Amino acid sequence: MKWQALSLAGLAEAALRFGCSTLTVQRLDPVVEPGNSPSAHVHQVVGGNAFRALVDPSVDVGNVANCTTCVFTEDKSNYWTAVLYFRARNGSFHRVPQYPNAVFHDGQQAGMTIYYTQESFFSNGNQRITSFKPGFRMTVGSPAASTREEAVQYRGLRYTCLQDILTRGQETYELPKKPCPAGIMAIHHFPACWDGKNLDSPDHQSHMFNTARGSFQVADPCPASHPVRMPQVAYETMWNTTMFNDPALWPEDPNEQPFVWSTGDTRGYSTHADYLFGWEGDSLQRAMDANCFFQRCSVGNPEGVLKVQTAEEQNACRIPVTVQEDVDGWLDELPGGKALW
Structure with a gap:
């Protein structure tokens, strides 16, 4: 078989954790709704500037993008999630800002933290980790x-209700039902087999x-149907809900909470994320083969095997706003007129 595990000798145990500033916030989704402009709901996107309503799967994004909002310059991938909004008592909506995670995020503007780990932080489970390929999503x-x-x-x-920027654990499936002192962290772990x-x-x-x-616990073995162990991709998005922590702004019903995804979801069950691979050449494979x-x-x-850029270079990478609508400030309805559910 082409994807044979290597012998135990010399196997690497790499882990990447890095920040990416915001590339754009608009209704585009080239994976689920290719070519649709606008897409059904608003997304917040980080990564390379090849991001468009339509990204041809036959195109190597790593060779098309000429800048990235991520720390590692060879990572032209795109990472995105829905956008979190606050719903006031009067029914209006305000986009919740994002803030950089703790450690290694000096100068980052909003965005997310991206992880590429192996079987766990410290082990590859005696397997060689195989990089994604151009066109993968x-x-x-x-x-x-x-x-x-x-x-x-x-x-x-x-979700994690952050007591401070370093809070971890106590994860929930639902959006928190009380004000969080340091905001809400949304966590997305992708499959890796x-x-x-x-x-x-x-x-x-x-x-x-x-x-x-x-x-980030040790993963179970890959099944025979999906035998190739790839990097474990994960996102952490820090939503700065603190400007909305005044209890007077919250619903009078203590069983309700005021945050809503751009999908219209008022409970948090619809949280989701998209990934479009775009590392240049063999750069991700080199990182996974490193210690x-x-x-x-x-x-x-x-x-070290990956090139880095300054925060100024990260933050200078942007794409045009092609969907002309208000996504910030106080809005009478969610962008696209999404109904609440």
């Missing part, structure tokens, strides 16, 4: 999920299989 979660039972099947999608054949699938998920347990951890994967460190 996937999603996790469902924008239509409306029940807790539907949400539970996506094991890596959770590939069928070894398809770069995408009709539902954008079947070509992958999820053996992750969430919270480097987080920022020590940067060139200049003894085990």
Whole structure:
């Protein structure tokens, strides 16, 4: 078989953790709604500037984009989620701002933290980790999920009510029902077992299989149907809800909470994320074959293999706004007129 695991000797145990500033906030989704402008709901997007309403799967995005909002300059991939809004008592909506995560995020503007780990932070499970290929894309979660039972099947999608920027654990399937002192962290863990054949699938998920347990725990083995262990991709988005923490702004009913996804979801079950691979050349494979951890994967460190850029260079990378509508400030309705559910 083409994708044989290597012998135990010399296997690498790399892990990447890096920040990406915001590239754009608008209604575009080249994976689920290719060519639609606007797409059904608003997304917040980070990564390379090849992002468009339509991204041809036959095109190597790593060779098309000429800048990225991510720390590592060779990462022209795109990462995106829905957008979180606050709903006031008078029924108006305001987009919740994002803020950079803790550690290694100096100068980052909004955006997300991206992870590429192996079987866990410190182990590859005695397998060589195979990089994604040009044209690869996937999603996790469902924008239509409306029940807790539907949400539970996506094991890596959770929320943390942040007591401070370093809070971890106590993850929930639902959006928090009380003000959080440091905001809300939305967590998205993608599957990491590939069928070894398809770069995408009709539902954008079947070509992958999820053996992750969430919270960066050691993953279960890949099944025979999806035998190729790929990097474990995860996003952390820090939503700065603190400007809305005045209890007088919250619903009078203590069983309700005021945050709503751009999908119209008022409970949090529809949280989802998209991934479009765009690392240049063999740069991601080199990183996965290295023995480097987080920022020590940067060139200049003894085990570093990836080029980095300044925060100013990250923040200068943007794409035009092609969907002309208000997504910020106080709005009478969600962009696209999405109804609440």
